[in-house]
Amino acid sequence: MNERQIHLDYHTFSSQYRVRLSEGHTRLLLENYDYPDGWQPREAPLFIRYPDAYPRMQPAIYIPENLHYTQGPVVHRMQCKFDGWKRWCTHHIPWERFELVTTDDNIDFMDVVRASLAHPSVRNPLQDPAPKSFLQRIH
Amino acid sequence: MSGSTATTTPQTTIRIPAPAVTALRDALLRPDGRERVAFGYCSRSGNDLLLTEVEQVPDENHRHSSPGSCRPTTACEREFISRCTSRDLHPVFFHSHPFTDTAWFSTLDRQLIDRFRKWLTTLYPDRDLLFGVLGHEEMRIERVTADDSRPVAVDIKGEWELEQPVRPTHTAAPDAPAVDTERFxxxxxxxxxxxxxxxxxxxxxxxxxxxxxxxxxxxxxxxxxxxxxxxxxxxxxxxxxxxxxxxxxxxxxxxxxxxxxxxxxxxxxxxxxxxxxxxxxxxxxxxxxxxxxxxxxxxxxxxxxxxxxxxxxxxxxxxxxxxxxxxxxxxxxxxxxxxxxxxxxxxxxxxxxxxxxxxxxxxxxxxxxxxxxxxxxxxxxxxxxxxxxxxxxxxxxxxxxxxxxxxxxxxxxxxxxxxxxxxxxxxxxxxxxETHPNASCPTCLGNSLALGDSTISSAADQEIATAPLDDAALANPLEQTDRTTRDWFPPAVTAFFASDLAQHPTTDP
Missing domain, CATH: 3.40.50.720 (NAD(P)-binding Rossmann-like Domain)
Structure with missing residues (x-):
């Protein structure tokens, strides 16, 4: 894994969230991630697990299992081995097209994650019309 | 000392890809025959060193550059050292001997190296300090410590790519026993x-x-x-x-x-x-x-x-x-x-x-x-x-x-x-x-090339890498969060992060 890239991610996230990085550079915790409308509570942790071959490989996103979505079904939340967390399925997001997080106006991976969190009943936020408009709105 | 015949050494090896050697040649050996200086940035890989980044010192940043000697400005040298330390890299001061094919340090070079030794080995004891000299056909690199100066073995990767071969004065010492001539x-x-x-x-x-x-x-x-x-x-x-x-x-x-x-x-x-x-x-x-x-x-x-x-x-x-x-x-x-x-x-x-x-x-x-x-x-x-x-x-x-x-x-x-x-x-x-590195490759020409053991790329990263582990955070990381977050933290968060979590200040880089 490329720790330099992870440090860049850390610095970028730090401008917006309280961030913790594990010593082994395998996990980045955003303590006060601002979840989109419909999630209860709106501010809660989200953590990113970096794979061994990051940034070649896509990181995994996890959200608290007791986080509730109040406006309908959720299709992206999957069981995982970490107690208290659920993996947020992002396999539909083409990792090659995005950086994890950027400081510029380009759409990054976390933007698309946010879009899927905003429309958790949609299987692919890059294809369905509502999330597309969401992406346009946030930029 | 002439290095016209490569000798072996058991010491540290510095690995250099052929394009970096070409960059050095281009920076140092020009048609006007003047000695020049170039800077090299090294990372560590176990006991070895890796060099991919070569920086040409512009003519205007040379205090003098003549067919017999060269020296960059002091400000230029200081900035180079500063860049190395902030990126966890080790400096190589290269200069050229365009008047010869071989590579060796002159008496004047040795005097200068000695001054750098006194300046830098005390100030930055955790940095390797290296000096290199390039002739038309040879390259010599030495590592300077507070006590002495020793040649390092040079291992050029992809030598076949060089238009003009460069011969290291020192290569890694063989440590295998004599070949079994009957078997082989x-x-x-x-x-x-x-x-x-x-x-x-x-x-x-x-x-x-x-x-x-x-x-x-x-x-x-x-x-x-x-x-x-x-x-x-x-x-x-x-x-x-x-x-x-x-x-x-x-x-x-x-x-x-x-x-x-x-x-x-x-x-x-x-x-x-x-x-x-x-x-x-x-x-x-x-x-x-x-x-x-x-x-x-x-x-x-x-x-x-x-x-x-x-x-x-x-x-x-x-x-x-x-x-x-x-x-x-x-x-x-x-x-x-x-x-x-x-x-x-x-x-x-x-x-x-x-x-x-x-x-x-x-x-x-x-x-x-x-x-x-x-x-x-x-x-x-x-x-x-x-x-x-x-x-x-x-x-x-x-x-x-x-x-x-x-x-x-x-x-x-x-x-x-x-x-x-x-x-x-x-x-x-x-x-x-044939293949060539791809400019958009996320691995090769991203920032993994020759990263070695280093994990930091800037002074801001040093803060992350060296931040002391907060025992209180390890014992109960929930205490580090505000009330709203704590209420919604998954119950297992303490156990999950306890073994592998460092608390870092949430400052901008």
Whole structure:
């Protein structure tokens, strides 16, 4: 894994969230991630697990299992081995097209994650019309 | 001191890809015949050093530059040192001797080096301080400590790419015993004693001891490779036996590396063999010492990882694979039987990712733990079962033979290796390709190249890397969060992060 890239991610996230990085550079915790409308509570942790071959490989996103979505079904939340967390399925997001997080106006991976969190009943936020408009709105 | 004949040294080796040598030549040896200065940035990889970044010092930043001497401005030197320390890199002060083919430090150079020694070794005791001199045909690099100054061995990767060869004054000392001339009699007639000695002084790490790796390991031992590190976490299954030469029913259940260790030792008792029954991602310290890595593995995440490791530590890597395509008919008909061999010399040729050879879907599947995989299958994201891919020993032997050929070329240095070879055993078609690093590669020309052991790239990163672990956070990280967050923190967060969490200030970089 490329720790330099992870440090860049850390610095970028730090401008917006309280961030913790594990010593082994395998996990980045955003303590006060601002979840989109419909999630209860709106501010809660989200953590990113970096794979061994990051940034070649896509990181995994996890959200608290007791986080509730109040406006309908959720299709992206999957069981995982970490107690208290659920993996947020992002396999539909083409990792090659995005950086994890950027400081510029380009759409990054976390933007698309946010879009899927905003429309958790949609299987692919890059294809369905509502999330597309969401992406346009946030930029 | 003249360095016109390369001598050997047991000390640190500095690895330099050929493009960096070319950049040095371009910066230092110009038609006007004036001495000039260039700066090199080194990272560490175990006991060795890696150099890929060369910075030309502009003429206006030279205090003087004449056919007999040169010196940059003090401000320029200070800024260079500052850049090195903030990026956890080690400085190399290069200058040229354009009036000669050989490379040596003059009395004036030595006096200057001594002044730098007094200035920098006290101020930055954790930095390696290096000086290099380049003649038209030679390069010499010395490491300066508070007590002395010693030459380091120079290992130019991809020498065949140089338009004008540059000869290091010092190379790594051979440590292998004398070649067994009786055993290797026929080899000696092909490679000569010098060539066979090079093979005996080569350390190859074999990642994966399955269908391709088992043949590779045994062939490399018979070739006379002096040291082999065998890496594979798996045990032998019955279905492996048709593709593991020398293995029988009695070996089923044994670790693959143990079986191959025995076979390699039988093939060449002089070969120093290390067996590691772990996933390759847990073998960094062993791989760092390898001269060449070869891999015949089917897990794409392992290939990504080995590629990134090789790029990071400037170690040549030969990736071997086979693909058999069959029709859907019953019984299936073979449509193609392909061998792919890619020789990766980091910074010189394309890496695995430069050619985008990975399979993201397979990588995604491999990244899932069992609970996640089960959930993904239930949701229809991935197929329930993955059928094993077809594999046969004769195709594996072809792949292994071409891989050994690449290793031999890299070790002997007599011929450049084929950067990419694709062969179809059905049609007989073969494609041999040159490759070059891809400017958009996320691994090779991202920021992994020659990163070595370093994990930081700026002063701001030093803050992350050196922030003390907060015991209070370890004991109860929830105390570090505000009330709203704490209420919604998953109950297991303490246990989950307790073993691997550092608290960092939330300041902007």
């Amino acid at each position: 009699d026929r080899h000696l007639r092909a490679f000569g004693e010098a060539g066979q000695t090079k093979l005996a002084n080569t350390h190859v790490a074999v990642v994966g001891c399955g269908g391709i790796g088992s043949i590779l390991a045994q062939t490399l031992a018979r070739l006379g490779i002096g040291k082999l590190t065998l890496i594979d976490p798996d045990e032998i299954e019955v279905s492996n036996l048709p593709r593991l030469p020398g293995c029988t029913h009695g070996d089923v259940g044994q670790l693959k590396v143990s079986a191959m260790h025995q076979r390699c030792w039988e093939a060449n008792p002089d070969c120093d063999i290390i067996s590691i029954a772990r996933p390759v991602q847990e073998t960094e310290d062993y791989l760092k010492n390898a001269d060449i890595i070869v891999a015949g593995v089917d897990r794409v995440t392992a290939r990504y990882w080995v590629n990134q490791f090789a790029v990071r530590h400037l170690i040549p890597y030969v990736d071997a694979g086979t693909v058999i395509e069959t029709s859907d008919a019953d019984p299936p008909q073979i449509e193609s039987m392909e061998v792919y061999i890619q020789t990766i010399v980091p910074g010189v040729t394309a890496c695995f990712d430069c050619l985008d050879r990975g399979d993201p879907d397979q990588a995604y599947r491999e990244s899932l733990d069992s609970a996640e995989e089960k959930a993904a299958v239930e949701r229809g994201y991935i197929d329930a079962d993955i059928e094993p891919e077809p594999a046969v020993i004769d195709l594996n032997q072809l792949a292994a033979a071409h891989t050994v050929s690449a290793v031999k070329r890299l070790a002997l240095g007599t011929q450049p290796p084929v950067a990419f070879r694709k062969y179809d055993d059905v049609s007989g078609d073969q494609a041999l390709l």
